[in-house]
Amino acid sequence: MTEPKTSAYSLLDRVKLPRDLRQLPESDLRQLCDEVRRETIDAVSVTGGHLGAGLGVVELTTAIHYIFDTPNDKLIWDVGHQCYPHKILTGRRDRIRTLRQAGGLSGFTKRSESEYDPFGAAHSSTSISAALGYAVGRDLKKQDNHVIAVIGDGAMTGGMAYEAMNNAGSLKSKLTVILNDNDMSIAPPVGALSNYLARLISSKPYHKLRDLGEDLAKILPRPLQKAARRAEEYARGILTGGGTLFEELGFFYVGPIDGHNLDHLLPILKNIRDNHEDGPILLHIVTQKGKGYEFAENSEDKGHARNKFDVATGVQVKATPKAPAYQNVFAEALIKEAEKDDRVVAVTAAMPTGTGLNLFADRFPEKCFDVGIAEQHGVTFAAGLACEGLKPFVTIYSTFLQRGYDQIVHDVAIQNLPVRFAMDRAGQVGADGSTHAGSFDISYLGCLPNMMLMAPADEAELFHMVATAAAYDEGPCGFRYPRGEGVGVALPKTGQVLPIGRGRIVKEGTKVAFLTYGVALHSALAAAEKLEAMGLSTTVADARFCKPLDQELTRRLARSHEVLITVEEGSIGGFASHVLHFLAQEGLLDGGLKFRPKYFNDLFIEQEKPEVQNRLMGVDAESLVQTAITALGIDASTLRRHA
Numbered sequence: 001m002t003e004p005k006t007s008a009y010s011l012l013d014r015v016k017l018p019r020d021l022r023q024l025p026e027s028d029l030r031q032l033c034d035e036v037r038r039e040t041i042d043a044v045s046v047t048g049g050h051l052g053a054g055l056g057v058v059e060l061t062t063a064i065h066y067i068f069d070t071p072n073d074k075l076i077w078d079v080g081h082q083c084y085p086h087k088i089l090t091g092r093r094d095r096i097r098t099l100r101q102a103g104g105l106s107g108f109t110k111r112s113e114s115e116y117d118p119f120g121a122a123h124s125s126t127s128i129s130a131a132l133g134y135a136v137g138r139d140l141k142k143q144d145n146h147v148i149a150v151i152g153d154g155a156m157t158g159g160m161a162y163e164a165m166n167n168a169g170s171l172k173s174k175l176t177v178i179l180n181d182n183d184m185s186i187a188p189p190v191g192a193l194s195n196y197l198a199r200l201i202s203s204k205p206y207h208k209l210r211d212l213g214e215d216l217a218k219i220l221p222r223p224l225q226k227a228a229r230r231a232e233e234y235a236r237g238i239l240t241g242g243g244t245l246f247e248e249l250g251f252f253y254v255g256p257i258d259g260h261n262l263d264h265l266l267p268i269l270k271n272i273r274d275n276h277e278d279g280p281i282l283l284h285i286v287t288q289k290g291k292g293y294e295f296a297e298n299s300e301d302k303g304h305a306r307n308k309f310d311v312a313t314g315v316q317v318k319a320t321p322k323a324p325a326y327q328n329v330f331a332e333a334l335i336k337e338a339e340k341d342d343r344v345v346a347v348t349a350a351m352p353t354g355t356g357l358n359l360f361a362d363r364f365p366e367k368c369f370d371v372g373i374a375e376q377h378g379v380t381f382a383a384g385l386a387c388e389g390l391k392p393f394v395t396i397y398s399t400f401l402q403r404g405y406d407q408i409v410h411d412v413a414i415q416n417l418p419v420r421f422a423m424d425r426a427g428q429v430g431a432d433g434s435t436h437a438g439s440f441d442i443s444y445l446g447c448l449p450n451m452m453l454m455a456p457a458d459e460a461e462l463f464h465m466v467a468t469a470a471a472y473d474e475g476p477c478g479f480r481y482p483r484g485e486g487v488g489v490a491l492p493k494t495g496q497v498l499p500i501g502r503g504r505i506v507k508e509g510t511k512v513a514f515l516t517y518g519v520a521l522h523s524a525l526a527a528a529e530k531l532e533a534m535g536l537s538t539t540v541a542d543a544r545f546c547k548p549l550d551q552e553l554t555r556r557l558a559r560s561h562e563v564l565i566t567v568e569e570g571s572i573g574g575f576a577s578h579v580l581h582f583l584a585q586e587g588l589l590d591g592g593l594k595f596r597p598k599y600f601n602d603l604f605i606e607q608e609k610p611e612v613q614n615r616l617m618g619v620d621a622e623s624l625v626q627t628a629i630t631a632l633g634i635d636a637s638t639l640r641r642h643a
Contacts, residue, residue, distance in 0.1 A: 009035045017091050018065040018116075029066065029262050033058050036085050037292045039093070043084065045311045047099040048431070049107050052290040052303030053082035053152070056182050059260050060150070060285060061085040064178075067269040068146055074118045074134050078127035078151040080108030081304075082180075083117075090116035100431035102608045108435060122435030123400070124373045125158025127151050128177055132164055135173040146176060146273060153181045154350065157372035162249070168280045169250015175280040176272055181256065182289045246282045255284025260291060301353070323488040326481045327424055329459040331356030333466035333495050334393060334422075335363050343391045344470060347382050349375045355395045355424050375400055379407035379419070386417040391470055397425040398438025398480060405444060412476045413448045419476045420469040421445070426455070426480035427519070427569035428613040434604035437613075438480065442517070442574030445478050446547055452477035452500065453546040455518030459486030461544070467495025482519055482569070484610070501548035509537035512628045513561040515554065517543050517575040520567040520619060527624035534636075536628065546575045549582055558588040558595075563631045567598045569619055574599055594631040598624060 007013050011028055012035040015021045024032065037058045044051045062085070064075055070090075077083050087105060088096055092114060098104025109117040119130040131149035138145055155161060156179065168175055246253045254272070257264050265285070272281060289303070290296030295314025296303025308317040324332075338344040338360070345367045352358040352370050361368035371378040375396060382392035396404070401423060412419045426438035445451050452472060456462035456479065465479045506521065507528055514524035521542050528538035541557060543550060558564055564583075568575040576597030583589050600617040614620045629636050 009039065011035055012039060012088075012093070015089060016093075018070050018089060021062070021065055021089060024066075026066075026262070026266060029062060029266075033062050033262070034292075036062065036088055039088055039096070040084050041293050041311055043088075043096045043099060044306060045309050046097050047101060047104075048307045048309075049084070049100050050081035050304060051293070051306045052296050052299075052301065053079075053182075054084040055291050055293055055296060055303065056287040056289045057082045057150070057180060057259070058085045058291070059262055059265060060178070060180065060287065061089065063262060063265040063269055064148060064150075065089055067266065067273055068148065071115045071118070073146040073148065074131070075116070076119045076127045076131045076134070076147070076149045077109050077121055078149065078155045079124050080121035082150075082152070083109050083121075086116070087114075090114055100433075100607055102606075102612070104607070106433060106607065107431065120435075122432070123403070124155040125151070125160040127155075128161055128164035128168065131175055131177070132168045132171070132173065135168075135175045136171065139173055146174070148176045148178060150178045150180055153179065154373060157350070157374050159374060159376060165246070165249045165251060165280075165282075172250070172279045174276065174278050176276070177251065177280065177282045179255070179282060179284045180259065180287055181284060182287045251280045251282040252276075253282050253284065255282075256286050257284070259285035259287035321485050323486040324459065324491075325356070325485050326459060326462060326483070327354065327356035328359065329356075329462050329486060329491065330395070330422060330424070330466060330481065331359040332491075333463045334360055336494055337466060337470040338364050338367060341391065341470060343389060345369065345385060345390050345392050347371060347378050347385075347392055347394045349373060349378045349396050349400060351395075351397065351400075351424075354397070355422075357395055375404035376407050379404035380411045382419045383407070383411040383415065383417050386412075386419050391418065391420065391473075393420045393422050393466075393469070395422040395424065397436070398423040398441040399425065399429075399436050401441065402444065408445070408476075409448060413450050416450045416475040418473045420472075421476070421478035422466075422469075423478060423480040425483045427482045428605070428610040428617070429483050430610045430613070431607045433607035437605065438482075439571045439600055441478070441480055442546060442568065442570040443572070443577075446574060446578060448476075450475040451547060454479045454498075454544055455546065456481055457516070457519055457521035457542050457544075458489045460489045460491055462486075463492050463495040464498050465495075468498045468500070471497045472500070480518060482610075487519075487522065498544065501545050501550055503541055503543040503545065503550040503553045505539065505541050505553075507538065507540040509539040509561075511537045511561060512563045512632075513539040513541065513557040513565070514624065515541050515543055515557055515564060515566050515579065517546055517566070517568040517570075520569050523614070523619060523621045523624060524565075524567050526621035527628070530621065530625045531628055534629075536632070538628075543575070546578055549578050551582060551586075554579060554582055555586065555588065558583055558593050561593075563594045563596065563628055565596045565598055565624065565627055565631070567619060567624060569600065569614065569617075571600050572602055596627050596631050598627060 011032045040054050092105055095105050100107045106113060108122040110120050111117055127149040131147045135147045306316060346357050346360050347369045348355050348357045349371055350373045352361060357368055379394060382394045385392040423441050429436045446453055454465050456465050462481050469477050512531055516524045524540045528540050531538045541553060566576040566579050576599050598619050605613050605616055
């Protein structure tokens with residue numbers, strides 16, 4: 001008789017929800033963490049995604065759900081890269097291999113997905129603000145649950161985190177912030193003494209003694225009150241090795257402690273749960289990104305983002321690229337400009353590799369500035385550089401540049417400073433979904449006076465637009481380009497400066513005209529081929545510039561075609577609006593021109609392959625064909641088709 005198979009997940013199989021977790025003895029939690037870590041690694045090997053951050057918080061995630069009464073107690077994650085173990089423990093393990101897939105689990109926390117996700121995340125530095133909102137709402141409703149925000153040291157570079165802490169300190173609401181320090185240690189190394197002191201300081205006896213000290217201080221003369229209070233704070237600073245900044249912001253600081261040691265984590269979290277009656281507290285833990293998986297621990301990015309991979313070897317599955325990635329083409333073009341002009345500098349916000357600026361930094365380390373997750377600062381910093389006669393290229397994902405919008409308006413555009421905005425990840429981004437889609441930059445920049453905007457249709461055009469931006473000193477400018485590889489055109493040896501506000505005819509026709517902006521050109525060319533096969537002569541023009549618009553080209557297309565269709569990979573209020581305003585002002589709509597704008601449908605689209613996202617958004621070739629036929633009032637079935 002064969003022995004029954006023993007599950008590799010003997011404990012995890014019993015844990016569907018945190019209430020099941022809380023039935024386990026503490027002695028089982030180490031094994032459970034090991035199983036959660038294995039499950040996380042295995043799941044991401046199938047789906048791809050953010051591996052390192054999740055592996056670093058397995059123990060913390062388990063301990064929080066074990067000690068606190070989630071979902072009644074609110075657990076709010078910052079960014080969300082680290083939430084995969086959280087999802088495994090909160091009823092979503094059966095779907096964990098759908099992460100980042102169409103119709104599957106989000107790669108981030110998402111309110112509509114689970115009651116254990118009280119606040120959606122994907123951008124950085126939001127958790128403390130949201131948690132404070134939850135805490136104040138709880139207080140106003142006379143409730144008594146806990147609110148916990150987990151934020152990484154990288155996210156702490158975002159100014160919003162400090163704004164939130166300053167507000168929390170003044171409101172004195174009961175709130176727990178857990179600082180997950182996994183990269184830059186902002187305090188002395190953790191150890192047995194540090195952990196013992198953290199446990200002591202978070203305990204009820206310490207709080208009682210502290211209260212007694214404060215009561216005694218109150219009956220002393222005012223100068224002695226201040227001296228007594230400072231003495232206590234100074235003593236705590238010596239004991240714990242840090243926390244002065246957080247104490248000044250009104251937080252009670254505990255730490256640093258080893259975030260992988262359950263013997264330390266559990267009693268301290270218990271103390272915080274049971275003894276912390278009011279006011280915000282900050283628990284500082286130190287963890288290792290990629291913990292427990294050697295191929296993540298030993299990689300340069302600690303397993304931050306991974307394609308599908310082989311668990312045994314760590315080798316990622318990568319398709320052979322047919323063309324260089326846009327981000328690398330941008331970097332190559334910028335290097336060329338910096339070699340010609342020593343005034344060219346680059347600014348990124350914690351994304352040197354994602355934007356290709358790591359390549360620029362290798363060549364010009366003194367001219368590349370990573371400001372951290374601080375887009376507002378990065379934009380105004382670049383404005384200052386421009387004031388000094390330098391040529392800054394602010395290289396930030398389209399969706400992240402939104403965070404620096406006030407600075408773009410107030411510090412750059414109003415002052416007409418020649419800051420260049422290189423907007424990577426424009427358009428759809430696939431598995432990262434709506435939180436990372438670069439849908440709005442044409443709209444939010446196009447409405448600003450003094451802003452020049454362009455978009456390359458391919459990687460060669462990107463090369464030329466980098467050169468154009470470098471040469472443009474009349475004011476701010478921006479250019480957008482998509483994620484992923486180019487279309488495979490040959491790259492020029494050097495970029496050529498384009499005439500500002502001049503587009504180009506790519507294909508000449510007579511009946512239907514497509515006026516495109518950026519990489520939407522290729523959908524229009526595919527649509528034109530289909531329309532020609534139906535006997536409908538079609539022009540395809542690449543605007544190149546949204547602002548200033550090529551008025552001569554637009555006027556010509558409007559006067560010589562029955563249908564004019566604009567095509568862009570962006571939201572309402574973008575390129576089409578600029579074209580429509582011009583047509584209306586010139587009276588070019590008065591003579592029967594059939595104008596049809598094609599832009600992203602007015603919705604946030606979830607994770608999918610980019611080509612599917614574009615189809616759902618109505619900017620694929622088939623949608624363009626249908627738009628043209630409908631505008632002409634023709635029954636498609638009557639049109640001749642060529643083999």
